[in-house]
Amino acid sequence: MPLLDRTGLKADDYTRDDPAAPAIIIPLASLDEALSNRAQGQRIGIDVPNTAVPYDLPTQAGIDLIAIAFPKFGDGRGFSIGHALREQGFTGTLRVWGALLPDQFAFALQCGFDEVEIDADRLARQPIEQWLAALGDVTLSYQESTDGTPSIFDRRTAAR
Amino acid sequence: MYRYDEFDETIVRQRAAQFRGQVERRIDGSLTEEEFTPLRLMNGLYLQLHAYMLRVAVPYGTLDSKQLRQLGLIAEKYDRGYGHFTTRQNIQYNWPVLKDVPDILDLLADVEMHAIQTSGNCIRNVTADHFAGVAADEVEDPRPTAELVRQWSTLHPEFAFLPRKFKIAVTGAPDDRAAIAVHDIGLQILRNDAGDIGYRVLVGGGMGRTPFIGKTVRQFLPKAELLGYLESILRVYNLEGRRDNKYKARVKILVHETGTEEFIAKVEAEYARSPKPSVQADPAEVERIAAYFAPPEYDTLPAASEAFEQARAADPAFELFAATNLFPHKIPGYTALTVSMKPVGAPPGDASAKQMYRLADIAERWSLDELRITHVQNVVLPHVRLDDVHAVWSALVEAGLETPNAGLITDIIACPGMDYCKLATARSIPIAEAISTRFADPVRQRDIGPLGIKISGCINACGHHHVGAIGILGLEKGGVENYQITLGGEPGTDASLGERLGAGIDGDAIPGAIERIVDTYLDLRSDADEPFIATVRRVGLEPFKPALVAPGVNVSGESANAPA
Numbered sequence: 010m011p012l013l014d015r016t017g018l019k020a021d022d023y024t025r026d027d028p029a030a031p032a033i034i035i036p037l038a039s040l041d042e043a044l045s046n047r048a049q050g051q052r053i054g055i056d057v058p059n060t061a062v063p064y065d066l067p068t069q070a071g072i073d074l075i076a077i078a079f080p081k082f083g084d085g086r087g088f089s090i091g092h093a094l095r096e097q098g099f100t101g102t103l104r105v106w107g108a109l110l111p112d113q114f115a116f117a118l119q120c121g122f123d124e125v126e127i128d129a130d131r132l133a134r135q136p137i138e139q140w141l142a143a144l145g146d147v148t149l150s151y152q153e154s155t156d157g158t159p160s161i162f163d164r165r166t167a168a169r
Numbered sequence: 170m171y172r173y174d175e176f177d178e179t180i181v182r183q184r185a186a187q188f189r190g191q192v193e194r195r196i197d198g199s200l201t202e203e204e205f206t207p208l209r210l211m212n213g214l215y216l217q218l219h220a221y222m223l224r225v226a227v228p229y230g231t232l233d234s235k236q237l238r239q240l241g242l243i244a245e246k247y248d249r250g251y252g253h254f255t256t257r258q259n260i261q262y263n264w265p266v267l268k269d270v271p272d273i274l275d276l277l278a279d280v281e282m283h284a285i286q287t288s289g290n291c292i293r294n295v296t297a298d299h300f301a302g303v304a305a306d307e308v309e310d311p312r313p314t315a316e317l318v319r320q321w322s323t324l325h326p327e328f329a330f331l332p333r334k335f336k337i338a339v340t341g342a343p344d345d346r347a348a349i350a351v352h353d354i355g356l357q358i359l360r361n362d363a364g365d366i367g368y369r370v371l372v373g374g375g376m377g378r379t380p381f382i383g384k385t386v387r388q389f390l391p392k393a394e395l396l397g398y399l400e401s402i403l404r405v406y407n408l409e410g411r412r413d414n415k416y417k418a419r420v421k422i423l424v425h426e427t428g429t430e431e432f433i434a435k436v437e438a439e440y441a442r443s444p445k446p447s448v449q450a451d452p453a454e455v456e457r458i459a460a461y462f463a464p465p466e467y468d469t470l471p472a473a474s475e476a477f478e479q480a481r482a483a484d485p486a487f488e489l490f491a492a493t494n495l496f497p498h499k500i501p502g503y504t505a506l507t508v509s510m511k512p513v514g515a516p517p518g519d520a521s522a523k524q525m526y527r528l529a530d531i532a533e534r535w536s537l538d539e540l541r542i543t544h545v546q547n548v549v550l551p552h553v554r555l556d557d558v559h560a561v562w563s564a565l566v567e568a569g570l571e572t573p574n575a576g577l578i579t580d581i582i583a584c585p586g587m588d589y590c591k592l593a594t595a596r597s598i599p600i601a602e603a604i605s606t607r608f609a610d611p612v613r614q615r616d617i618g619p620l621g622i623k624i625s626g627c628i629n630a631c632g633h634h635h636v637g638a639i640g641i642l643g644l645e646k647g648g649v650e651n652y653q654i655t656l657g658g659e660p661g662t663d664a665s666l667g668e669r670l671g672a673g674i675d676g677d678a679i680p681g682a683i684e685r686i687v688d689t690y691l692d693l694r695s696d697a698d699e700p701f702i703a704t705v706r707r708v709g710l711e712p713f714k715p716a717l718v719a720p721g722v723n724v725s726g727e728s729a730n731a732p733a
Contacts, residue, residue: 085330119326
């Protein structure tokens with residue numbers, strides 16, 4: 010499925026199909042097995058449903074990617090999970106997987122996500138130009154971002 | 170009043186432009202109607218029975234004359250010459266056209282206003298005591314807190330797609346005029362024993378089909394900890410609130426099903442774990458916001474006004490107004506004046522463009538350029554010199570806005586009902602009009618005393634019937650409108666939910682039934698100073714039950730010649 014980040018479309022190094030590939034995404038339940046069979050240099054990501062408790066998720070070094078499912082764009086649990094994972098110190102790649110709208114892209118990035126995996130139909134209807142343009146819609150935020158972009162409150166303090 | 174800095178201004182401008190783009194993408198098919206719906210809702214745009222409805226935020230109900238004039242202009246240009254003040258201190262327009270909405274948002278931005286988060290499953294426009302900065306019992310003005318919460322909640326990336334809508338109200342006084350106990354979060358500013366300012370935090374109040382009084386989750390939250398604590402509550406709700414059934418998705422259901430103690434434990438665990446809130450307002454910033462709400466330049470005046478007293482003595486109509494529609498101001502020689510938007514026989518809360526212009530002129534001349542919208546759908550002129558009350562009243566008479574009924578039986582809250590709303594199962598506005606016509610005599614209203622009637626046209630309870638001293642709920646039964654009456658609700662301090670008096674009755678029978686309930690109260694009250702709600706609490710519902718049915722008539726309806 011197409012993958013994009015704040016700079017545009019990108020190749021997806023990860024696969025869900027071949028457990029021996031250099032970069033794999035596997036269900037959370039298969040993590041222990043994958044870690045014990047890990048090939049030299051293999052990157053491992055996990056798929057996580059948005060019903061997960063973020064504080065119970067494995068965030069240790071060695072987990073390269075966490076993909077949070079967004080089953081419906083109106084279901085915002087994933088935003089809290091992503092934000093909580095960053096607060097807990099997860100430094101790997103955070104991926105949205107599923108139904109996100111271009112208009113929610115900036116929210117996802119602010120909550121600590123790096124990339125978005127959507128289906129091809131959505132990309133056909135909402136081409137990459139719309140995703141990138143949506144990031145420029147609102148350029149300021151009252152809230153701090155996990156990526157360190159200054160908030161309006163930071164800017165006010167700096168101007169004081 | 171708060172004034173936007175360049176950052177506030179940029180956000181609101183960009184948000185309006187963003188919505189323009191979203192409308193274009195809806196029209197070119199990039200966005201499906203299903204996808205567009207939450208986006209337009211987050212900008213206050215509903216699809217109603219006949220047309221779109223646009224709800225404009227009036228943060229904590231505060232307006233200046235320039236803003237009200239702009240609201241009048243929008244009513245004139247893009248609506249049918251009217252606006253409607255809502256129970257959350259906002260204003261809504263019932264007839265805008267989709268293609269005009271971006272232009273309306275631009276006009277709002279010109280006067281530091283917007284429609285951000287007046288709808289949708291997000292943190293809604295925050296409300297506060299409409300007598301903020303006026304009331305003598307205030308511990309601290311709630312508006313700086315409300316403004317801080319407005320900024321914190323605006324486009325909050327984590328909480329824009331919650332299980333359901335989320336409403337926050339703030340009171341700075343022990344006498345709660347902001348109905349904090351029936352909000353998702355209610356905040357009461359208070360002092361602890363050490364004299365520090367903080368908040369009592371209530372969670373899980375609400376009305377709708379399952380009403381609850383909010384539970385206290387923190388008796389005293391230090392002031393500086395507010396935003397972090399709010400984020401912890403919101404995160405627990407966002408992660409755990411039910412999403413399987415929209416009628417069980419509000420935080421009140423989560424608190425109820427989890428249990429208050431367990432819910433508090435979850436919030437406290439979350440709070441202990443969170444490194445810091447996403448918004449850290451340092452003391453200088455809190456001070457900067459608070460400075461905008463510093464008291465205006467009052468004149469030094471004697472506590473009593475001779476001119477005012479003479480006018481009262483000379484004119485019974487003015488005396489009635491002065492006795493009913495004034496609220497004591499903490500500054501000697503001033504008063505807060507309620508302009509009732511409930512004239513007899515008209516829809517509660519409606520204001521014509523002309524009336525908005527007149528109110529703007531009056532506020533500019535006589536109320537230090539300030540107005541408040543109340544959650545009872547009225548307008549307050551917060552800073553009127555007693556010397557000027559007669560002049561203000563005369564100007565209100567000219568505008569047809571002098572109804573002397575603030576807090577009385579005809580000061581009715583009603584939702585739009587089946588006349589406008591697609592959810593409604595019964596009419597509300599015509600019921601309100603019929604009651605206010607029945608009790609039109611202002612002297613009789615004074616004699617009855619404070620009595621809040623609240624009418625909802627369906628179980629979603631937008632007319633707040635659960636907290637009406639008399640609540641009326643319109644339902645549909647076998648294709649016919651049917652109304653249930655509840656007694657004993659109270660939105661403020663010592664909040665309570667009304668209890669059903671008996672079987673539902675026809676709409677035509679309502680004015681008669683209300684009249685018999687009131688007569689029963691007049692018979693039972695210990696003296697003229699015992700208000701309706703106190704009598705109901707003292708004697709219970711039983712003595713009122715016979716009042717539901719007209720004498721000599723069976724339950725199915727009131728006969729045409731029943732005593733009025």
